[in-house]
Amino acid sequence: MQPHERILVAIDTPDMATARALAARVRAHVGGIKLGMEFHNANGPEGVREIAGDTPLFLDLKYHDIPNTVAGAIRSAVTTCRPRIINIHASGGPAMMRAAVAANKEAAEKIGIEPPLMIAVTVLTSIDDSDLDAVGQATPSGDQVKRLALLAKAAGCDGVVCSPHEIAALHAACGEDFTLVVPGIRPADAAEDDQKRKMTPADAVAAGADYIVIGRPITQAADPAAAAKAIAESLL
Numbered sequence: 751m752q753p754h755e756r757i758l759v760a761i762d763t764p765d766m767a768t769a770r771a772l773a774a775r776v777r778a779h780v781g782g783i784k785l786g787m788e789f790h791n792a793n794g795p796e797g798v799r800e801i802a803g804d805t806p807l808f809l810d811l812k813y814h815d816i817p818n819t820v821a822g823a824i825r826s827a828v829t830t831c832r833p834r835i836i837n838i839h840a841s842g843g844p845a846m847m848r849a850a851v852a853a854n855k856e857a858a859e860k861i862g863i864e865p866p867l868m869i870a871v872t873v874l875t876s877i878d879d880s881d882l883d884a885v886g887q888a889t890p891s892g893d894q895v896k897r898l899a900l901l902a903k904a905a906g907c908d909g910v911v912c913s914p915h916e917i918a919a920l921h922a923a924c925g926e927d928f929t930l931v932v933p934g935i936r937p938a939d940a941a942e943d944d945q946k947r948k949m950t951p952a953d954a955v956a957a958g959a960d961y962i963v964i965g966r967p968i969t970q971a972a973d974p975a976a977a978a979k980a981i982a983e984s985l986l
């Protein structure tokens with residue numbers, strides 16, 4: 751994989767014209783486009799398909815509900831948005847994850863596409879140990895991430911979303927083939943925003959991230975194409 755292909759740019763905006771302009775500027779410097787709740791809820795699957803175009807799409811809707819509901823949501827999302835990567839919350843539990851994995855394969859087969867990678871979100875990168883304590887979840891965060899990643903693997907998921915700090919431990923626990931999608935990425939001079947478990951793009955890739963998810967450091971830059979290009983070059 752070329753270094754820039756590891757970058758998934760998060761285009762978080764409700765505005766179609768803004769998303770169109772950003773996608774046109776950064777497409778050549780990244781491996782994929784991530785569209786999430788903000789964009790999808792405003793523009794629907796048609797908007798998602800238009801912005802993704804021929805670029806691999808990470809559809810980030812982070813489903814977390816009862817198994818039957820998540821299975822239905824996955825079937826609809828795969829059919830209408832045709833993503834390359836799709837995600838659910840691992841904390842939805844083993845039965846929910848197994849239902850999502852089965853629905854993903856079934857929907858992809860029905861429309862004759864390769865099943866999207868099914869990726870389970872472990873502990874959000876905006877959360878630290880004090881937040882986990884507050885909601886009554888196990889700490890330290892690294893242990894909780896590993897626990898959820900092993901559950902996701904056992905349920906048939908292709909990989910997980912984790913912070914850069916858990917990459918080495920997860921590759922050791924889940925194998926090198928288990929795909930690690932890693933947000934919480936901040937160039938050294940970038941604002942932290944709401945990301946708590948974070949790392950630079952080069953350090954995250956050196957640690958073994960399969961994909962790094964980067965939003966604001968690219969999309970809010972004065973020149974998004976230059977920002978994406980500089981990040982890609984830092985990975986060489």
Ligand SMILES: O=C(O)c1cc(=O)[nH]c(=O)n1[C@@H]1O[C@H](COP(=O)(O)O)[C@@H](O)[C@H]1O
Binds near residue numbers: 837873935945
């Ligand atoms: O699933 C995700 O993509 C995700 C999981 C997570 O734990 N943390 C996280 O930041 N994300 C997403 O990754 C993107 C990060 O954006 P920036 O913080 O702007 O780089 C956002 O679109 C988040 O929704």
